[in-house]
Amino acid sequence: MSAPLFSSVIRTASQGPHAEVNNAAFMTNLLGGHLGVDAYARYTEQLLFVYRALESAADPLEDDPVAGPFLRPELTRVPELERDLAYLLGEDWRDRVAPLPATRQYAARIVEVASTWPAGYVAHHYTRYMGDLAGGQVIRSIAEKSWDLDRKGDGVRFYVFEGIDNPASFKREYRALLDALPVDEPEKQRVIEECHAAFTLNGAVFAELGALFPLGVREAASPPVSTAV
Numbered sequence: 001m002s003a004p005l006f007s008s009v010i011r012t013a014s015q016g017p018h019a020e021v022n023n024a025a026f027m028t029n030l031l032g033g034h035l036g037v038d039a040y041a042r043y044t045e046q047l048l049f050v051y052r053a054l055e056s057a058a059d060p061l062e063d064d065p066v067a068g069p070f071l072r073p074e075l076t077r078v079p080e081l082e083r084d085l086a087y088l089l090g091e092d093w094r095d096r097v098a099p100l101p102a103t104r105q106y107a108a109r110i111v112e113v114a115s116t117w118p119a120g121y122v123a124h125h126y127t128r129y130m131g132d133l134a135g136g137q138v139i140r141s142i143a144e145k146s147w148d149l150d151r152k153g154d155g156v157r158f159y160v161f162e163g164i165d166n167p168a169s170f171k172r173e174y175r176a177l178l179d180a181l182p183v184d185e186p187e188k189q190r191v192i193e194e195c196h197a198a199f200t201l202n203g204a205v206f207a208e209l210g211a212l213f214p215l216g217v218r219e220a221a222s223p224p225v226s227t228a229v
Contacts, residue, residue, distance in 0.1 A: 005179045007179050014192070017195070025206075026043075027206055029210075041085070048081045052078055054124065056111075057111065058071045070174070075161070084156065084157050100209070102205045119190065122181065122191060123192075123198060130171065136158075140159035143155065
């Protein structure tokens with residue numbers, strides 16, 4: 001019997017940690033429509049620092065045999081996040097944004113692995129971008145309906161991949177890259193462990209956001225919305 005494809009292995013191995021993140025109180029309340037646009041803006045703000053870390057590492061890794069094939073320009077999110085924040089916070093948004101402690105830790109880990117361990121960078125690349133192409137579209141739909149953010153796409157541009165005409169096909173190509181990852185089995189296990197670490201770091205950001213935006217006593221949370229990769 002042939003060995004299972006790595007894309008299937010990593011997806012299955014990540015289901016537990018991913019489910020924990022999906023069930024975070026902050027995201028449950030945000031997606032349930034129980035928090036205001038200010039909570040959505042703060043979440044978008046934290047994403048900016050994470051994606052700056054991811055995308056600032058792309059150029060040095062462009063020719064790397066492990067990470068290089070994953071660096072697709074159509075995935076770039078920082079310009080879209082900046083446009084969203086300009087709409088959500090105003091033209092002076094750069095003077096108003098700041099990473100939470102958990103966000104700084106998350107971004108620092110991405111920078112660390114990008115400079116020392118390309119396969120570890122792939123783990124973070126996978127957990128973020130594949131999630132954006134899947135569950136991120138759920139967040140976009142809810143944001144548009146909850147806070148009237150669909151005027152010319154303002155406020156939700158982060159979730160719009162204009163360079164990807166067929167998301168399903170793109171995800172198949174991405175999974176094929178995972179299946180062809182040029183590392184041995186012990187290294188693949190390390191990649192899976194780093195995926196778990198990425199979910200833990202993301203969960204810590206949600207915990208801090210949840211402390212900033214607790215659910216009011218008059219409100220009740222809705223069941224969580226799945227954002228599975």
